Amino acid sequence: MAADWQSQIRANPLAPKIQVDALHKGFGALPVIGGVSFAIGDGEFVAIVGPSGCGKSTLMNTIAGFEKPDSGEVRIDGAPMAGPSPRGIVISQHGSVFPWLTVQQNLMFGLNGARHETDPSERAALADHYAAMVGLKGFEAHYPHELSGGMLKRVELARAFIVKPEILYLDEPFSALDALMNLRMRNELMRILEEERHTVLLITHDVDEAIYMADRILVLSPRPTTIQASFEVNLPHPRRLASPEAQDLRDALLKELGL
Ligand SMILES: Nc1ncnc2c1ncn2[C@@H]1O[C@H](COP(=O)(O)OP(=O)(O)OP(=O)(O)O)[C@@H](O)[C@H]1O
Ligand SMILES: [Mg+2]
Structure with a gap:
């Protein structure tokens, strides 16, 4: 082969x-x-x-x-x-979630400059949509230290997907x-x-x-x-x-x- x-x-x-x-x-x-x-x-x-x-x-x-x-x-x-x-979005070996932001805020941060949604409520809705996509519905307001390692990785994936790279x-x-x-x-x-x-x-x-x-x-x-x-x-x-x-x-x- x-x-x-x-x-x-x-x-x-x-x-x-x-x-x-x-x-x-x-x-x-x-x-x-x-x-x-x-x-x-x-x-x-x-x-x-x-x-x-x-x-x-x-x-x-x-x-x-x-x-x-x-x-x-x-x-x-x-x-x-x-x-x-x-x-082109990189998910690095070392992780890159901001510990001082909630799941939703981390996802919204990824949107900065990458997409045209400027209305904060629209951006929040988009963040919640991607959180749900990786199985984090209900955890939008949680901080990284309140999540498991696997959930953190899913936040990272969602943060990459949300900018539609x-x-x-x-x-x-x-x-x-x-x-x-x-x-x-x-x-x-x-x-x-x-x-x-x-x-x-x-x-x-x-x-x-x-x-x-x-x-x-x-x-x-x-x-x-x-x-x-x-x-x-x-x-x-x-x-x-x-x-x-x-x-x-x-x-x-x-x-x-x-x-
Ligand atoms: N910024 C840097 N400055 C100096 N040396 C570096 C730098 N980044 C990587 N290296 C060196 O380059 C080599 C390759 O590193 P790299 O991180 O690309 O390996 P890798 O294949 O990803 O390894 P691993 O499977 O352990 O993640 C290593 O010897 C490393 O020490
Ligand atoms: Mg490496």
Whole structure:
């Protein structure tokens, strides 16, 4: 099932939403991204797996416009990436909910400058709609410290969805959650993506998470990182991780990761 990524780009019928060309990036003397090229189609869900410290977060931050590449280029809809924008929302590994704002206020904050709703009651209604979408109805007036870890993650997801981003950048969004909540959030994300299609780039260390959700999985090499392998996931949703096809894919991915 492994295939050369270049042939996969050619085989991809979707218009590229994100085009990454010969990207290099280091920090001082430390080379981190060692020449990465790939494309993500409009509405495609691509997952990235790779060893810890190989440069996954750096790659995502560079694609999202938060880091400048040393060389190479990122294009969004064919235009050179000019920096972070509400068109592409990052959910980082570290979390970004404001502890001094309620759930509703956190969601309304995300609307600043991103949408045209200016009437506060309209913005509040929109915030409540997205809170309900991630199962937080009734908790709109709660503060983050009054929520569980899983609920906090859902606030983050809602905060990303509310600006209707064209691209969702997810850096290990569920890794801090317990196994059950992790499974719930996967399903939640798949359900939301069915309602509102977004282009998704997901970083995960969880091979099953990638197999469950992604259209395509890229395996990154150790630092300085390059794309070591690419796998199409041609399985219907909802996926059964226990199916022979999923098991084969898991074996192949783990082999690529040296496990
Ligand atoms: N702002 C920075 N300044 C200096 N070095 C950095 C910076 N950000 C990342 N690095 C270094 O770049 C390398 C890759 O880091 P990165 O966070 O991209 O890895 P990762 O693949 O996301 O790892 P993990 O799976 O543990 O999250 C690491 O050696 C890290 O120390
Ligand atoms: Mg990381």
